[in-house]
Amino acid sequence: xxxxxxxxxxxxxxxxxNNFVLKYFxxxxxxxxxxxxxxxAFGMGCAVxxxxxxxxxxxxxxxxxxxxxxxxxxxxxxxxFMSPEAAANIxxxxxxxxxxxxxIASSVQLVEMYVRKFSPGMYKSFGVYxxxxxxxxxxxxxxxxxxxxxxxxxxxxxWGSAGGGQSWGLAQALTLAVFGGIGFTIAIVIMAGIREELxxxxxxAPLRGAGITxxxxxxxxxxxxxxxxxxxxxxxxxxxxxxxxxxxSSHGSETHATSATGGSGQ
Amino acid sequence: MAKDGPTPLxxxxxxxxxxxxxxxxxxxxxxxxxxxxxxxAAMTMSGAVLFVLFCANIITSxxxxxxxxxxRILVFTLTIATFVTIADRFLAAYMYEMSKELGPxxxxxxxxxxxxxxCEVCASKQGVIAAGADAIGQSIGFALALASIASVRxxxxxxxxxxxxxxxxxxxxxxxxxxPPGAFITLGLLLGGANWFGMSRSAKTAA
Numbered sequence: 001x002x003x004x005x006x007x008x009x010x011x012x013x014x015x016x017x018n019n020f021v022l023k024y025f026x027x028x029x030x031x032x033x034x035x036x037x038x039x040x041a042f043g044m045g046c047a048v049x050x051x052x053x054x055x056x057x058x059x060x061x062x063x064x065x066x067x068x069x070x071x072x073x074x075x076x077x078x079x080x081f082m083s084p085e086a087a088a089n090i091x092x093x094x095x096x097x098x099x100x101x102x103x104i105a106s107s108v109q110l111v112e113m114y115v116r117k118f119s120p121g122m123y124k125s126f127g128v129y130x131x132x133x134x135x136x137x138x139x140x141x142x143x144x145x146x147x148x149x150x151x152x153x154x155x156x157x158x159w160g161s162a163g164g165g166q167s168w169g170l171a172q173a174l175t176l177a178v179f180g181g182i183g184f185t186i187a188i189v190i191m192a193g194i195r196e197e198l199x200x201x202x203x204x205a206p207l208r209g210a211g212i213t214x215x216x217x218x219x220x221x222x223x224x225x226x227x228x229x230x231x232x233x234x235x236x237x238x239x240x241x242x243x244x245x246x247x248x249s250s251h252g253s254e255t256h257a258t259s260a261t262g263g264s265g266q
Numbered sequence: 267m268a269k270d271g272p273t274p275l276x277x278x279x280x281x282x283x284x285x286x287x288x289x290x291x292x293x294x295x296x297x298x299x300x301x302x303x304x305x306x307a308a309m310t311m312s313g314a315v316l317f318v319l320f321c322a323n324i325i326t327s328x329x330x331x332x333x334x335x336x337x338r339i340l341v342f343t344l345t346i347a348t349f350v351t352i353a354d355r356f357l358a359a360y361m362y363e364m365s366k367e368l369g370p371x372x373x374x375x376x377x378x379x380x381x382x383x384x385c386e387v388c389a390s391k392q393g394v395i396a397a398g399a400d401a402i403g404q405s406i407g408f409a410l411a412l413a414s415i416a417s418v419r420x421x422x423x424x425x426x427x428x429x430x431x432x433x434x435x436x437x438x439x440x441x442x443x444x445x446p447p448g449a450f451i452t453l454g455l456l457l458g459g460a461n462w463f464g465m466s467r468s469a470k471t472a473a
Contacts, residue, residue, distance in 0.1 A: 023446050024370075028295035029379060094355070097373050098347045105340050134339065135377040137296045144370045206462035210292055211454050218450030225447065 005238055009231050010175045015183035017228055020138045022187055022221040027138035031188055032213050034126075041192035043122055045185025047111060047130070049178065052139050054107040056177030059100050059143040060170055063150045067092045067099060093147075100143045108134045142180050146173045190220065274399035277388060281403025287380045288411035289460040294380035298412060299449040300371050305428045308416035310364050312409035314353045314372060319381050320401040321349045326389035327397035333390060342385045347376045380408060418452050419443045 020026050027048070034044045065073040069091040078087035112130055116123045123130065133139070149168040168176075194216055203212050272280065287293045294315075301311045322345050333341060354372045357365040365372065375381070384404055389397040420426060423443030425433035442448045 025296050025299040025446065025449065026374065028299065029293075032292070032295070094351060097351050097354075097376055098344060101343050101347045101376055102340075105343060131339070132379075134343070135379055135382060137374050137377050140374060140377050141370055144373055148370075204458070206465060207454070207458040211458040211461065214450050214454030214457065218447040218454060221447040221450055222442075225445070 002239070005235070007171060007175050008238075009235065010172055011179040012231055012234065014176050014179040015186065016224065017231060019183045019187055019224050020141065020180050021184055022217070022224045024141060026141040027136050027184055029132065030136060031184075031191060031217070032210055035188050035191040035195055035213070038189060038192045038196060040125055041188045042185065044126070045181070045188050047115070047126075048133060048136060048138060048184055049181025051104070051107050051111055051133055051136075052142050052177045052181040052184075053174065054110070055100075055104045055139050056142050056146055056173050057170070058103045058107070060146050060150065060168075060173040062099055062103065063096070063147050064170075067096055067147075068150060069093060096147055100140060100147075104139050104143070105134050138180065138184055142177050145176060149173075187220070187224075191217065194220075272392075272396070274396045277392075277396050277400035278403035281400060281405070282407045282410065285404075286407040286411060287383075287404055288408060289457060291380075291383070293383055294378045294408065295453075296374060297371050297378060298415065299446075299453060301368060302412055302416040302419055302449060302452075303444045304420045304424070304426075305413065305416045307364065307367055308412040309409070310357070310361065311368065311371065312405065312412050314350075314357065315375060315378065315380070315408055316402070316405035317353055318346060318349045318375055319384060319405050320398060322346045322381055323384060323389040323397040323401040324394055326385045327392065327394045330390045338386070338390065339382065342382050342390075343376060346381055346385075350376045380404065415449075415452055415456060418456070419448055423448060 014020070018024065021028065021031050030044055030048070035041050063071075065071055067074075070088050071092070074090055074092060075087050078090050081087075108131065111133070112123075115126070115130065146168065149172070191213070195213065198212060198216070207215070281287070285291060288295075288298050297311055297315070301307045322342070325345050326342060329341075350373060353375070354365070357368070357372060384400060388400045392400075417427060420428075421432060422440045424439055425431060425437040440448070443452065
């Protein structure tokens with residue numbers, strides 16, 4: 001039960017409360033660049049969700065078995081060359097970033113080849129933004145969050161305090177990635193919907209394009225702030241007996257006050 | 267952008283205002299929005315970007331004849347990732363508090379479009395001096411943009427600048443300016459202001 005609850009909290013946290021785009025500002029480039037039409041925005045969201053899941057899976061595997069201090073595979077290989085104590089002390093986490101960016105670049109390459117083969121129309125409409133998924137911060141951000149929770153055993157962070165304290169398994173990592181991707185899709189599709197309407201408005205000339213998009217995004221972020229506190233409430237509903245420990249360890253607990261105000265902002 | 271033209275000096279000046287990475291090219295938005303809650307974080311970020319961009323540009327420029335076209339982006343990102351790791355470790359060692367505050371945004375410099383764009387546009391085509399000058403110019407432009415946004419947000423949001431009090435005590439701190447929505451709205455309005463300024467100037471020169 002606790003396990004399911006922690007997954008659920010991570011999912012809601014990633015998709016709504018701590019929306020990647022509107023809370024952490026990652027993935028802003030496609031958010032502004034590809035949000036002109038709803039269907040393209042949706043395609044972009046799906047592509048990002050797909051890449052983010054693959055990259056998260058791979059980076060969890062690498063972190064857990066190779067990169068983190070005294071990881072099993074590294075220890076085993078190093079055991080052939082040095083004494084067991086020295087092997088146990090090997091810490092490859094300095095290579096984290098390089099490995100992650102390599103993983104992401106390869107998964108984007110994979111998606112690009114797939115899309116080009118099976119839906120050329122979509123490939124054409126994405127244009128330069130498809131290879132640019134490599135440089136989409138959202139994906140690296142998800143990998144980094146996972147790294148933090150695998151190698152240091154979590155602790156702080158915004159992904160529901162039920163998940164903190166112990167280090168994440170593959171299930172938690174994947175949940176964060178998939179729902180983070182879904183959160184990105186939600187944000188970019190809403191944005192595209194608003195921008196389609198904005199085409200009929202008389203916007204002051206200097207604000208046209210990116211300016212008005214950013215201001216609308218700000219209002220959207222304001223609306224999404226209304227979701228803060230949903231997780232605390234949910235936790236209390238599902239597992240009331242753990243309430244005291246949860247509120248004590250919960251990180252962003254200034255939140256319940258705003259829970260009723262937003263949500264209908266779109 | 268020019269194929270072989272701009273001299274180092276032009277590159278340097280271009281980066282600061284005419285091709286300002288944030289206001290003109292709309293690149294590197296993630297750190298621009300995320301770390302501008304106060305001036306100190308913004309300036310640390312600019313310093314890190316300066317270091318990474320300078321080193322990456324120099325290296326890219328040195329190896330530009332060896333690059334294979336289809337692998338170049340990967341080479342750029344790996345080069346950048348190396349220097350970002352150095353910057354990250356350095357910050358964690360000497361400015362621990364700041365490195366905690368900036369959190370994931372230091373490693374996210376790897377995927378900062380500004381750096382990849384400069385490697386692609388300038389460093390992979392020109393010599394070392396031009397690349398270095400370009401890196402410094404772009405970084406100063408980036409730092410100016412970050413400083414402008416961070417000033418607005420910190421002064422309105424906390425009534426202080428560089429953690430020094432500038433507003434009277436009675437100033438009601440606009441908490442929303444330090445929160446995410448404030449970042450979006452500030453950047454949107456400043457962008458509009460920059461565009462308006464550019465438009466009115468070009469209208470004047472035309473007239």
